[in-house]
Amino acid sequence: MINGGFGETHISNLLAALNIPPISYNSLKAREREVGQKLLEMATESCKKHLTEEAELSNGEISASFDGAWQKRGTGRAYNSLSGHASLIGEKTGKCIGFGVKSSHCKVCSTASSSDQMPKEHTCSKNWTGTSKGMEPALACDMLQDVINQGHRVSTLIMDNDSTTISRVKAIVDPSISKKTDSNHIRKSFTSALINLSNEHRQLKNQKVRTHIERCFMFSLHQNQENPEQLGSALEAIVPHLYGEHQSCGNWCRSAEKGYKPKNLPFGKPLSDLNLRMSLEDLISKFVLKSDILCKLGSSQANENFNHMVSSKAPKRMCYSGSESLVSRVSATVCQKNEGHNYLLKLNKNCCLSPGTFTRKHTIKLANKLKRKRLLQRSSKYKRRRLELRSNRSSRNAVKTVLEGDTYSTNIELQDHTDIEEISVLPEKHLTAQQPFMFFDLETTGLGRTSDIIQIAAVCSDKTFNTYVFPTKPISPGASSATGLSFKDGKLLLQEKSIEAVKQKDGLLQFLAFVKKFTYPCIVGHNIKNFDVPVLINSLEKYGLCETLNRSISGFVDTLVIARSLYKKDEVNGSFSQQSLIKCLLGKEYAAHNALEDVVALRELFEHFSLNENQLNDFVFQLSYFACKSSLHALVEKKVISQNVCNKLAACSLGMSQLRKIHNRDDMNGIASILKECKIAKKCSIANKIIKFLDDLSSEA
Structure with missing residues (x-):
């Protein structure tokens, strides 16, 4: 039940559907407490074992990533979860060397309090009286102090910048501990800043442009670790690079190559908007000031994976915050993270049960599947394919968004004008051999x-x-x-x-x-x-x-x-x-x-x-081919497109009115995305010519 991530109600529903008598709540809860205690002991023992291994591999200078999560989904504005958990994962071993759970609620105590009665004897799950936001720093202090109590020391903590954890750790546990910033959170922060700027600068609405700037930024960070001065210089060279000034670029810049074109920038040319340049320089300057922090990057991806595993055993749609069940489920996650699915065999043995023939077969099957998956994920072919699929999904989504018009947005029904006309491109072809x-x-x-x-x-x-x-x-x-x-x-x-x-x-x-x-x-x-x-x-x-x-x-x-x-x-x-x-x-x-x-x-x-x-x-x-072809005559006449491209556009039911509407909905990516999706033109130059023609039409109007 704990391993599968469901509760007593799910078990009863399953058994009832199979016409098997369900287990009583009290019996099931008693067995869960027995198993939960064994899981907690196994998780604690596993963390101690891997802490010792981590210390040996790092010669006593342990570097570990830390991250926490709440049991309740956050909205970005309200943080009021009743419980939270956190993990400490060694950088060398990738194993959990510490974990903890904070809960501000106990179901038994709460029920007794509402009836003005004394609670019955139980294991109270409430161990926190502060706010939800304060759980993460408190858990970090507890875990790092526990590491010290075991005779070891975490010298470097890898984490995000979303809390005051490192400041509190230095004040309470270890003043000499250093911090590495999580690179994924830095990337997301930079990308969010670019998206915010896109509200003022339309060139940043182009996803390719944003991705290009983001790559330049992350490349500068990763290539200049442990060197804050060099990192600052590399960051300052990003904006001039985007505007065709390559004097300060390093070896990574390919501007010296013959025929070099910044293919991800509009029209394959450097940016030219001076207002955008000023905004980008202001944004980059903020990160330059933090060069001493950004030159020490790490990754807390292992902790994100741990949080995902916890959510599979303690789903956020269910409330386990009020009972000791949450600790059992987090403990099970620690065991699975450190020992793999084989922890079930050891758990059965500790509970004086047979390991089970089918349990063994299933755990071996899962272990082999995970091994194959990890080997595949490490290959460059898999990584390239993953990026390709992500790019294709993004392109298809961009095309569908442009064709559908306004569909979903905050308070969209309250707006004066809503564009709901759906553009039909590539009519559904359903001819069969039996077609009349x-x-x-x-x-x-x-x-x-x-x-x-x-x-x-x-x-x-x-x-x-x-x-x-x-x-x-x-x-x-x-x-x-x-x-x-x-x-x-x-x-x-x-x-x-x-x-x-x-x-x-x-x-x-x-x-x-x-x-x-x-x-x-x-x-x-x-x-x-x-x-x-x-x-x-x-x-x-x-x-x-x-x-x-x-x-x-x-x-x-x-x-x-x-x-x-x-x-x-x-x-x-x-x-x-x-x-x-x-x-x-x-x-x-x-x-x-x-x-x-x-x-x-x-x-x-x-x-x-x-x-x-x-x-x-x-x-x-289709019949629409001829009307569309006729409407595109001006584009052919002015040599914006060839007759062949005109025929392809018309075959996809794309006439002048459709192109103008697509351009109005997304003036940076719309035309290019449609031409690529419909396999009309691979070259960006054709899309750029159409965009320029439509922009000129708009300015004349």
Whole structure:
């Protein structure tokens, strides 16, 4: 129960669910007290053993890390936990050499007091009458005094700067003890200061910029330990380095390399904002004044790990502050930290119980698993992968935040303006091999995108659609020659013979009715991305039918794009036309430029490609592609982006309005994050050009 981190209620619930009679509270508590006393003895003995080992390894000059934690979660404003614990861990052995628990509450005493009765005989857990904040310094003094009582001395204490522990230790226990500051807390403190500055300087909103400055800061600290003067000089060189002044930089600076660019800074150039420079210099100067402290760094990560282990055995959502159970659970953590999971075997033996076959097997399994995990964590490959995954998570989160708009913030509903419009990027591609594919083709009055439709044909499953449409514009000689269609005296002729035809709107409505017979079909055509779909959109927009089509289909696929990705030009006799592909790949000929004949032949060609689901989804595009592409024309015209990048943006449903909204939500990281996530552009220069263009638009407005 103690090892698993649960209590009497959990045990009873588990047994009841298994239809096993639960154990009475009194019996369970009596056994817990017996085990708890053995755990305390084992933990104390283990700490003494490893204290002696630590003293031998450090020649009597023991360096140990110290940290404490409360049983109740802190809010950052109120510190009112009823109990707290702390650990002292040797730097050489990494083992716990001291621990303690302070509690200002006893459940038995409190219950008796509320009834105006004398408490029954019990082991009172209350051993502290001060505030929660005072527990940590008191525990440190107790543990260090206990070390002295055992004939040893801690000469250096590694800890954070969040309490007056070291001052009280010097005043009460050992005036000559020295302190090393925890490097992780220094890093967090510096990062928090940069985030606070980002409210005034937008360049610091860029996470890459903050990370770059943080790396420079931490590198200066780690490379200049035990040398406060050199550390001060290194810290003072950070801001000039960020602004392209490298005269004071050390060997770590790569500015002398050919083609050097600070890739983590905006536009790959040094910072230039003078107000930001002054703020950074003020921030760095505060740390320069503390060079004598910062040149002595250590790590209390082992204590953080200990606190995490305690929280698994005494979860903060449960209240163990009022009973001796908390001491038992902290003692169990000490035993596990020092001896591993095998402490359970020793505990069973001390309690006059069999070590247990299954207990032994389980502890061996856990020990082997932990050993493998630690070996893996030490490898450079694992560390690099961990950093890569963290970077990817951060990038994905940044992208999602920009796309979602305002979702969660303190008192966000009380604000006058809330941006809740969600930007849809990379529409969900859900094509499958069983998807209904509709093969479609148009014949038109000419080659212009504003030409009139004169024939619409489609084939899907075993159903066929074919209709002729009266044009409102003359049919060009070239189109008439290719299709055999002409328009004379108000009649549509095929090979000079009159045929039945309908008006433009009626033809479009009939086609939409045919589309709706199927469940979100994917429309497949040859060269439809450049011609057929733009012509269809132009015709649909005249009658307000565009959105009807968009709601009825899952997307479009262009077989011309597929063919160009699968074959080289010389493999298809130098032409990617539908007629040439069918002749070359299928060995067939058909009556081209008749829409119905075209779609029947197209289905055979598409089936010949034999694409799987992933391949199919790579070629899908949406109706929004064309509107987005049109809106990006200004960017292409002014050579901000290439036509290829424009096509990629449009394929992801990113038009000018979407780019502007993304930029407004995050003017430093938004555009770059989206381009990277959508795999549109790897180079920062493209994102930087778009950002500059949008900034210029905003300033003109």
